[in-house]
Amino acid sequence: xxxxxxxxxxxxxxxxxxxxxxxxxxxxxxxxxxxxxxxxxxxxxxxxxxxxxxxxxxxxxxxxxxxxxxxxxxxxxxxxxxxxxxxxxxxxxxxxxxxxxxxxxxxxxxxxxxxxxxxxxxxxxxxxxxxxxxxxxxxxxxxxxxxxxxxxxxxxxxxxxxxxxxxxxxxxxxxxxxxxxxxxxxxxxxxxxxxxxxxxxxxxxxxxxxxxxxxxxxxxxxxxxxxxxxxxxxxxxxxxxxxxxxxxxxxxxxxxxxxxxxxxxxxxxxxxxxxxxxxxxxxxxxxxxxxxxxxxxxx
Amino acid sequence: xxxxxxxxxxxxxxxxxxxxxxxxxxxxxxxxxxxxxxxxxxxxxxxxxxxxxxxxxxxxxxxxxxxxxxxxxxxxxxxxxxxxxxxxxxxxxxxxxxxxxxxxxxxxxxxxxxxxxxxxxxxxxxxxxxxxxxxxxxxxxxxxxxxxxxxxxxxxxxxxxxxxxxxxxxxxxxxxxxxxxxxxxxxxxxxxxxxxxxxxxxxxxxxxxxxxxxxxxxxxxxxxxxxxxxxxxxxxxxxxxxxxxxxxxxxxxxxxxxxxxxxxxxxxxxxxxxxxxxxxxxxxxxxxxxxxxxxxxxx
Numbered sequence: 285x286x287x288x289x290x291x292x293x294x295x296x297x298x299x300x301x302x303x304x305x306x307x308x309x310x311x312x313x314x315x316x317x318x319x320x321x322x323x324x325x326x327x328x329x330x331x332x333x334x335x336x337x338x339x340x341x342x343x344x345x346x347x348x349x350x351x352x353x354x355x356x357x358x359x360x361x362x363x364x365x366x367x368x369x370x371x372x373x374x375x376x377x378x379x380x381x382x383x384x385x386x387x388x389x390x391x392x393x394x395x396x397x398x399x400x401x402x403x404x405x406x407x408x409x410x411x412x413x414x415x416x417x418x419x420x421x422x423x424x425x426x427x428x429x430x431x432x433x434x435x436x437x438x439x440x441x442x443x444x445x446x447x448x449x450x451x452x453x454x455x456x457x458x459x460x461x462x463x464x465x466x467x468x469x470x471x472x473x474x475x476x477x478x479x480x481x482x483x484x485x486x487x488x489x490x491x492x493x494x495x496x497x498x499x500x501x502x503x504x505x506x507x508x509x510x511x512x513x514x515x516x517x518x519x520x521x522x523x524x525x526x527x528x529x530x531x532x533x534x535x536x537x538x539x540x541x542x543x544x545x546x547x548x549x550x551x552x553x554x555x556x557x558x559x560x561x562x563x564x565x566x567x568x569x570x571x572x573x574x575x576x577x578x579x580x581x582x583x
Numbered sequence: 584x585x586x587x588x589x590x591x592x593x594x595x596x597x598x599x600x601x602x603x604x605x606x607x608x609x610x611x612x613x614x615x616x617x618x619x620x621x622x623x624x625x626x627x628x629x630x631x632x633x634x635x636x637x638x639x640x641x642x643x644x645x646x647x648x649x650x651x652x653x654x655x656x657x658x659x660x661x662x663x664x665x666x667x668x669x670x671x672x673x674x675x676x677x678x679x680x681x682x683x684x685x686x687x688x689x690x691x692x693x694x695x696x697x698x699x700x701x702x703x704x705x706x707x708x709x710x711x712x713x714x715x716x717x718x719x720x721x722x723x724x725x726x727x728x729x730x731x732x733x734x735x736x737x738x739x740x741x742x743x744x745x746x747x748x749x750x751x752x753x754x755x756x757x758x759x760x761x762x763x764x765x766x767x768x769x770x771x772x773x774x775x776x777x778x779x780x781x782x783x784x785x786x787x788x789x790x791x792x793x794x795x796x797x798x799x800x801x802x803x804x805x806x807x808x809x810x811x812x813x814x815x816x817x818x819x820x821x822x823x824x825x826x827x828x829x830x831x832x833x834x835x836x837x838x839x840x841x842x843x844x845x846x847x848x849x850x851x852x853x854x855x856x857x858x859x860x861x862x863x864x865x866x867x868x869x870x871x872x873x874x875x876x877x878x879x880x881x882x
Contacts, residue, residue: 394858
């Protein structure tokens with residue numbers, strides 16, 4: 285990777301009071317984050333509660349983002365489901381809209397499964413989606429239970445030249461990221477935390493796709509601009525401190541509550557079960573949102 | 584529980600060469616297992632590769648079982664998906680067909696999640712399905728990553744009297760099963776292994792819903808008939824020895840390969856990715872199938 289480092293946002297999914305997807309607010313927050321400095325959006329990731337959405341909800345919401353004016357070329361939607369036909373349907377649909385690529389989980393119910401089985405699954409997805417697909421693989425073993433190994437990536441890259449272009453390493457394990465950067469220097473390898481962004485970029489990585497970019501895209505964009513300048517350490521400390529306020533088992537509800545504060549709109553805080561919404565007035569949320577700052581203040 | 588102990592079969596899902604669901608063979612194996620002595624079928628469980636099927640495939644296949652002549656009153660289909668709308672759709676559909684109940688996983692992507700969040704999820708499923716639902720909860724934390732706790736069950740039973748009637752404990756942890764039997768003596772509590780069936784029944788349990796019932800329903804039915812007789816220990820040893828031959832990471836492919844041998848039809852061995860089919864001619868499969876015996880020999 286030699287292009288400019290990037291921050292992509294695994295966009296939160298707003299819900300209406302009846303828990304249906306709030307497409308209008310999805311478009312609003314997506315556009316706002318791009319205005320904040322995000323290089324693109326990775327909707328329907330873990331932070332997006334994507335695996336709490338049906339296939340048709342995901343298709344409708346992706347169409348809403350494009351219809352709402354977001355360039356498909358900056359979109360890397362999540363498309364990986366437990367069931368192969370669902371993953372195929374979402375990936376084909378995303379490709380049909382002209383997205384930059386898809387960020388695709390391995391099938392995540394059955395475990396342990398072999399790389400043979402995972403390669404067969406991804407091969408069917410890639411063949412069904414066709415040559416316009418650019419696949420970013422999604423490694424988040426602590427949640428999915430199914431790791432994306434270097435062996436699996438190598439097999440797929442050999443079988444489908446030019447199509448398996450990226451990886452999001454959400455393991456939080458820098459040794460794994462470093463090994464992937466070493467093994468696949470031509471791939472776009474993203475960390476899941478802005479705290480690792482300078483290290484990732486120095487080793488040839490692509491940047492980060494980070495949950496906290498939903499509240500701090502401007503801060504992470506500033507860090508990217510400051511890489512290699514005297515400001516780098518200060519900017520890294522700043523984004524790391526914001527991230528630290530959100531990390532933990534309630535990461536997603538906390539981010540949604542902070543988004544709600546920053547958008548001055550409590551609707552953004554709503555989650556779909558099994559997640560439980562957090563109180564936007566909770567002192568920890570208020571402090572974390574204030575620390576992230578940004579949207580209202582900058583707008 | 585005071586009614587007769589039961590064995591329900593988490594029915595394997597046959598696939599055609601194009602990996603679509605083979606509804607004809609699904610009905611054939613389902614009827615054969617009932618003829619073998621199964622008290623009912625629990626299709627679309629873990630062994631059924633249910634979480635590799637789309638919602639519409641599961642709906643079509645359940646309708647095929649009923650249209651094929653299987654009494655809905657013996658069916659306890661799996662309906663739990665990662666996404667709440669999918670679980671609601673499948674549960675409502677199953678209830679509309681008049682099934683005995685549904686065996687429902689908690690939402691299994693996000694983890695850890697609180698009992699508050701799981702209770703909210705199940706409450707929406709129960710409310711959407713209506714009062715005819717009889718819910719059997721499905722505890723398989725080693726695969727789902729999301730345990731069904733006694734606290735969760737107690738809350739749901741209090742909120743929805745008469746509707747949360749059963750539990751399949753697939754943890755393999757007898758202490759957990761014993762605690763559940765003690766806490767909920769009025770529930771139908773099934774073990775996932777026939778090896779635990781006598782202990783389960785002696786403690787007031789309902790029987791077993793066991794993967795290996797796909798190849799040994801007749802043996803498990805014989806064990807149930809033999810409970811409390813001088814034959815019990817011998818019958819238990821026999822089913823335990825069959826089960827031992829299948830246990831391990833390839834449980835599902837091994838069972839499908841053995842089903843294929845016993846039905847004299849290699850089509851039954853096919854799996855959907857990420858599972859990898861086993862060779863029906865492998866000596867371990869041949870021996871395991873021969874030990875289970877039954878279908879062809881008895882037919």
